[in-house]
Amino acid sequence: METYSLPPKPKNSLYKKVKRVIITLLVIALYVWTFLSIDIDWGRAIERAISNFHRVIPKLFNPDWGATGEVALSMLETIFIAFAGSLMAAVLAIPLAFLAAHNMMGGKIFSTIGKWILSAVRAFPDLILAILFVVAVGPNAFAGVLAIAIGSTGMLGKMFSEIIESIDMEIVQAMEANGANKIQILFYAVMPQVIPEFLSFAIYRFEIDIRASSILGIVGAGGIGTMIIFASNNRNWNEMGTILLAIIIVVTVIDFASSRIRSKIV
């Protein structure tokens, strides 16, 4: 058999090697420093975990079926919050994505502004947003919807703009060449290329938002999180078991449905 001899790989320069070593050392130092400075009493932590384990875990596996109705309603609210929030985000993300995509609006300035807006939005953690909206619109599901909407807009906008940037621009050129105007090009060359992917990501985001909206209630933004906080304050671990079960079932079903739907679309 013939043997091939590949050309030698380019050697990493000394500078690169040194840089890599320094970065590794810095990361290790950072870890050590953090753990030393947070001062955990490991003995006590473990002891407590073990004793609570006995009191809590068995009850979690023994759900309080009496609470089923209430939990189901709450879970439904959670799903609605996630749905309304991700729908709103998907709608908001579209114009921002077109602004941020470098191959649309025709300008580096627009695209940079768009990308800045999107990163600024992404910088807020969902819970912080939820707290802000609870303060702004009161402790109800609407605060949750807004928190999810804004939280998801950043990610969806970024995804959408990357999808727009990856379209085949030759098709756009083909439409230009037959005399189509900008709006017609949008509808006939751009949309057909991006809509299925947009949908797929919106559904994926809805999947994430179900999880996010399950905990928003902890800060009073509606949904099943409110029940979580009550159950844990009352040490009602049986009810907590029901809640967890509900979340697990819903998340699994939606994950499954979402991946089925998404594989159909694209």
Next chain:
Amino acid sequence: MIEFNNVGLVYPNGTEGLKNINATIKDGEFVVIVGLSGAGKSTFIRSINRLVTPTSGSLLVDSEDIINYHSGDLRKLRTKIGMIFQNYNLVKRSNVLKNVLAGRLGHTGTLRSIFSLFKKEDIGLAYESLKRVNIDEKIYNRADELSGGQQQRVSIARVLTQKPKYILADEPVASLDPPTSHQVMTYLKKINKEDNITTIVNLHFIDMAMEYADRIIGMRAGEIVFDGPVSEVSEKTFEEIYGRSIREDDLRGGADES
């Protein structure tokens, strides 16, 4: 009629795409542009529908200088010039009919087109066009379900639906095998004759140029180095255009197979 008068085109990076081009293309002609890669064939063709903009000289289409055209004028100009590309450029996920109707966009109002409210006669025209290139049975298939040759025929149907006065084709057969290439060229030629549509095609296969062209324009380094009827063209002409002897891969072959 298309008239190039001392047309030059310098790309922003300084590359000279066209140098002092003079040529007149009369209505109904079938012109093939040949030349090596980088000779400026695409630049020549794309100047005519202003996908690129010449930087000097004047370029008349139907006696109007198009070099300074802007949005409105430009769309009107492009509406009467159909273009065919090497990569077909169909919207893969849309069906054939929708792709072909896209050829009608220049003639259709914005609102109508957003809601896909094409006129009855436009839809009829689209179907007729598909029939003319023998692909009407695929009308409801998605474009990506078709072979390369079928996709190129759909793109010809799209251009026909546009009812253009001119057709520009930039390497329309470069991605196709020999028999399919001949089929596509045969359709282009037939349309040129039947509808009297002026057709300008970039090709780099000598034998195909000879078989289908009425007139050949040879380009090298942005200049026209030959311009004449096929009857005046010999192997030696091509050697002059290419600046080297003719090789096997300058020929498409397969003329008999189609």
